[in-house]
Amino acid sequence: MKITIVAGARPNFIKIAPIIRAIEEKQQEGANISYRLVHTGQHYDKNLSDTFFEELNIPLPDANLEVKSGSQSVQTAAIMVAFEQELLENPCDLVLVVGDVNSTMACAIVAKKMNIKVAHVEAGIRSGDMTMPEEINRIVTDSITDYFFTTSTTASENLLHHGANPNNIHFVGNVMIDTLYQNLSRIAPPAFWDDFQLSANDYIVLTLHRPANVDEEQSLIRLLEGIDKLAAGKKIIFPIHPRTKAILGQQQLHTENILFTEPQGYLNFMFLVKNSLAVITDSGGISEETTVLGIPCFTMRNNTERPETQTIGTNTLVGTTVENLEKVFGDFIKNGSKKAGIPELWDGKASERIIGILLNTFQQQLK
Numbered sequence: 001m002k003i004t005i006v007a008g009a010r011p012n013f014i015k016i017a018p019i020i021r022a023i024e025e026k027q028q029e030g031a032n033i034s035y036r037l038v039h040t041g042q043h044y045d046k047n048l049s050d051t052f053f054e055e056l057n058i059p060l061p062d063a064n065l066e067v068k069s070g071s072q073s074v075q076t077a078a079i080m081v082a083f084e085q086e087l088l089e090n091p092c093d094l095v096l097v098v099g100d101v102n103s104t105m106a107c108a109i110v111a112k113k114m115n116i117k118v119a120h121v122e123a124g125i126r127s128g129d130m131t132m133p134e135e136i137n138r139i140v141t142d143s144i145t146d147y148f149f150t151t152s153t154t155a156s157e158n159l160l161h162h163g164a165n166p167n168n169i170h171f172v173g174n175v176m177i178d179t180l181y182q183n184l185s186r187i188a189p190p191a192f193w194d195d196f197q198l199s200a201n202d203y204i205v206l207t208l209h210r211p212a213n214v215d216e217e218q219s220l221i222r223l224l225e226g227i228d229k230l231a232a233g234k235k236i237i238f239p240i241h242p243r244t245k246a247i248l249g250q251q252q253l254h255t256e257n258i259l260f261t262e263p264q265g266y267l268n269f270m271f272l273v274k275n276s277l278a279v280i281t282d283s284g285g286i287s288e289e290t291t292v293l294g295i296p297c298f299t300m301r302n303n304t305e306r307p308e309t310q311t312i313g314t315n316t317l318v319g320t321t322v323e324n325l326e327k328v329f330g331d332f333i334k335n336g337s338k339k340a341g342i343p344e345l346w347d348g349k350a351s352e353r354i355i356g357i358l359l360n361t362f363q364q365q366l367k
């Protein structure tokens with residue numbers, strides 16, 4: 001069985017690492033499975049791409065489509081044109097896509113139109129917010145996926161509700177958490193740990209990159225200045241996403257506690273998160289990691305496609321205003337965090353399950 005694995009952006013790299021590892025383990029057991037790794041080039045900064053390949057021991061891609069940045073449509077179209085050529089030159093039995101970025105949707109469409117089966121890892125999650133490009137990517141991808149791999153029973157139910165064949169929906173757990181467990185013993189403090197005089201449980205980690213929070217310069221500045229005040233003297237480490245950095249430009253911010261850094265590699269970033277007092281973010285993936293690490297997470301969004309991080313885990317949705325954050329964060333500082341658990345099957349074995357199911361499915365079809 002030949003699989004083409006697609007990855008385009010930072011969260012994708014973190015998700016494919018354990019899947020590739022699971023394939024290589026099956027190969028060693030003699031299974032008839034091979035893969036080709038295609039990097040679409042959606043994220044191309046060293047900080048958002050190469051570092052993850054190096055740190056997570058991901059083999060160099062067999063092809064890089066080098067699409068780079070562009071508007072939603074320009075980027076999606078460029079990926080489709082290049083990926084069609086890639087599949088014509090390198091036929092396969094299955095295209096495996098992960099997550100919800102433009103590469104996920106674009107490559108799923110191309111594969112399906114070439115009558116190649118599509119597997120979607122992290123299928124079925126829904127925020128209900130159609131202003132998010134990711135929500136559109138999820139819905140389109142799942143509408144043409146053959147094999148759905150889900151992180152929660154809620155995601156599986158969403159797919160059933162939209163008419164997916166129950167035999168093709170597999171609740172397997174969370175590949176992002178596979179990577180977390182596989183690398184926990186390797187996490188390490190960043191070089192600035194001593195320079196910034198950080199100590200465990202005494203600083204906050206901040207990440208912001210969603211268009212709703214960062215695309216309007218003045219409201220981004222208000223948000224950052226508000227977050228700076230509520231920290232009550234605690235340091236805030238802010239690895240700034242290139243998208244956010246570009247919008248802030250040369251603006252002078254009136255902040256005292258925020259320490260701006262480059263986007264961090266995975267091992268440094270997870271060390272920062274694991275040792276923090278709390279995380280303020282608009283990332284989906286980080287709300288999953290904080291849930292498993294038991295670190296309080298405050299999500300600057302009105303909705304989440306990962307409700308289990310809130311109902312079971314440590315995540316609290318705070319909306320997008322700094323006033324709400326002030327209130328919720330103030331309560332946390334006064335009363336501490338809620339009791340939290342780890343969602344079902346977030347046990348580090350999702351990738352193994354996925355590859356096992358795919359091998360079984362394809363063997364059945366060959367009989």
Ligand code: UDP
Pocket residue numbers: 010011014176207239262263264265266267269270282283284285286289
């Ligand atoms: N991440 C990282 N370094 C950083 C910020 C994030 O390694 O400076 C990791 C983080 O641990 C998580 C992933 O990147 O696993 C989330 O990426 P992002 O927030 O870009 O995507 P989202 O989860 O919002 O789709």
